[in-house]
Amino acid sequence: MVVLPDIRQRGGGLGADAESRLEEGQGLARAIGIEVVEAFILPIRTVRPATLFGEGQVERIAVACNQSDAELVIVDGALSAIQQRNLEEKLKRKVIDRTGLILEIFGERAATAEGRLQVELAHLDYQAGRLVRSWTHLERQRGGFGFLGGPGETQIEADRRLIRNRMARLRRELEQVRRTRGLHRERRQRAPWPVIALVGYTNAGKSTLFNRLTGADVMAEDLLFATLDPTMRAIRLPGVEKAILSDTVGFISDLPTQLVAAFRATLEEVTAADVIVHVRDVANLASADQKAEVEQILADLGVIGEAGSTIPIVEAWNKWDLLTPEEQAMRQDLIAAKIAEVPVVPISALTGAGVETLLDKLGEMLTGSAQTLELTVPLSDGQRLAWLHAHGDIISENQVDIAEIGPAMRIKVRLTPRELGRFTSL
Numbered sequence: 001m002v003v004l005p006d007i008r009q010r011g012g013g014l015g016a017d018a019e020s021r022l023e024e025g026q027g028l029a030r031a032i033g034i035e036v037v038e039a040f041i042l043p044i045r046t047v048r049p050a051t052l053f054g055e056g057q058v059e060r061i062a063v064a065c066n067q068s069d070a071e072l073v074i075v076d077g078a079l080s081a082i083q084q085r086n087l088e089e090k091l092k093r094k095v096i097d098r099t100g101l102i103l104e105i106f107g108e109r110a111a112t113a114e115g116r117l118q119v120e121l122a123h124l125d126y127q128a129g130r131l132v133r134s135w136t137h138l139e140r141q142r143g144g145f146g147f148l149g150g151p152g153e154t155q156i157e158a159d160r161r162l163i164r165n166r167m168a169r170l171r172r173e174l175e176q177v178r179r180t181r182g183l184h185r186e187r188r189q190r191a192p193w194p195v196i197a198l199v200g201y202t203n204a205g206k207s208t209l210f211n212r213l214t215g216a217d218v219m220a221e222d223l224l225f226a227t228l229d230p231t232m233r234a235i236r237l238p239g240v241e242k243a244i245l246s247d248t249v250g251f252i253s254d255l256p257t258q259l260v261a262a263f264r265a266t267l268e269e270v271t272a273a274d275v276i277v278h279v280r281d282v283a284n285l286a287s288a289d290q291k292a293e294v295e296q297i298l299a300d301l302g303v304i305g306e307a308g309s310t311i312p313i314v315e316a317w318n319k320w321d322l323l324t325p326e327e328q329a330m331r332q333d334l335i336a337a338k339i340a341e342v343p344v345v346p347i348s349a350l351t352g353a354g355v356e357t358l359l360d361k362l363g364e365m366l367t368g369s370a371q372t373l374e375l376t377v378p379l380s381d382g383q384r385l386a387w388l389h390a391h392g393d394i395i396s397e398n399q400v401d402i403a404e405i406g407p408a409m410r411i412k413v414r415l416t417p418r419e420l421g422r423f424t425s426l
């Protein structure tokens with residue numbers, strides 16, 4: 001059963017968004033195979049420290065649980081450890097909150113060594129404050145990580161230090177994995193291919209687009225967080241012989257803080273991209289909120305700053321096929337009015353409509369606006385000279401002698417901003 005607390009203090013609250021948020025909560029539950037027997041919103045005017053909900057509301061949940069035979073209550077909000085325990089006692093059922101639920105999903109999905117370490121670390125961090133074992137491991141024995149490995153859930157209660165030690169070890173392992181990945185990224189950065197990162201809210205259609213563009217077979221499903229670990233493939237674009245396309249983990253509102261930190265590293269791939277495609281589900285009622293959420297995370301990653309984004313962004317308005325002709329026309333007007341501040345391409349990753357236009361746009365963004373520059377490179381710097389000859393459009397060059405650096409080449413060359421970025425990072 002999913003219960004959404006709609007907290008309305010100080011005139012806040014979810015208001016009209018509550019329904020789509022409740023829908024999302026159910027989607028999260030389904031994402032790990034939970035059958036939702038009932039879902040409802042409870043408005044909260046005063047937060048009760050002991051139970052979050054008021055007495056009558058707890059009663060209402062209890063009755064609903066009994067009527068529908070629910071085994072688990074998901075509170076799609078944040079519960080303190082005490083609130084969780086008290087609710088469990090009163091309802092005589094397992095209760096988990098949004099963070100707990102998302103952690104469960106991530107635990108089930110993470111496939112790479114790094115992803116698994118990150119999720120386990122996040123989970124331990126969450127549990128350390130609660131000293132209860134992950135409910136799935138208690139109730140469902142679904143394998144997974146087998147937190148702390150040993151038999152008997154009393155282990156966690158028995159020793160907080162054990163958790164701390166394990167977390168310290170995980171952090172070290174993670175550090176090691178990241179160092180290796182950092183090396184990979186550096187190597188890739190030195191490669192001449194541009195990187196295009198697909199980002200967007202969970203379920204927006206990133207993997208579907210990724211598959212369409214690469215012919216790959218990445219899991220794309222009507223599941224929240226279908227993709228957790230970044231996947232990369234080479235693609236061709238107009239005017240670009242080879243580019244690397246990267247599919248990433250989807251964003252969601254109220255991502256558990258433990259996971260924000262943990263997945264930051266995964267998302268750091270995005271900060272190394274040359275172009276970001278922000279895939280948006282424009283058929284979703286919460287599309288505008290989702291966009292704000294994604295942009296907030298991009299800002300946290302340092303991609304969007306006060307002066308705009310440091311990496312060019314294009315918005316792919318996906319699921320266009322789900323819109324009525326009137327809705328399409330309305331959005332076309334918005335696109336024409338340039339309200340998005342970035343280029344917008346309407347697409348359907350599912351049918352392929354608009355995808356060619358998106359590719360053209362990407363090609364243009366990667367190759368366009370080359371500038372003519374005059375660079376002076378010491379003759380001794382063979383690496384940079386070779387790079388310029390391999391990648392730049394050389395207009396002229398002549399040898400000069402400069403007091404401080406000795407013999408050098410003065411080269412007039414056309415480079416795109418991306419190429420210039422690569423050249424300076426050589």
Ligand SMILES: Nc1nc2c(ncn2[C@@H]2O[C@H](COP(=O)(O)OP(=O)(O)OP(=O)(O)O)[C@@H](O)[C@H]2O)c(=O)[nH]1
Binds near residue numbers: 205222250
């Ligand atoms: N009608 C329609 N459905 C689409 C379109 N693109 C994707 N979908 C559906 O939307 C659902 C989610 O697609 P995914 O590609 O898995 O979404 P994602 O952004 O990778 O999601 P996460 O990996 O969970 O973050 C799937 O059921 C897709 O079939 C589209 O253009 N039109």
Ligand SMILES: [Mg+2]
Binds near residue numbers: 206207219220227248
């Ligand atoms: Mg995906």
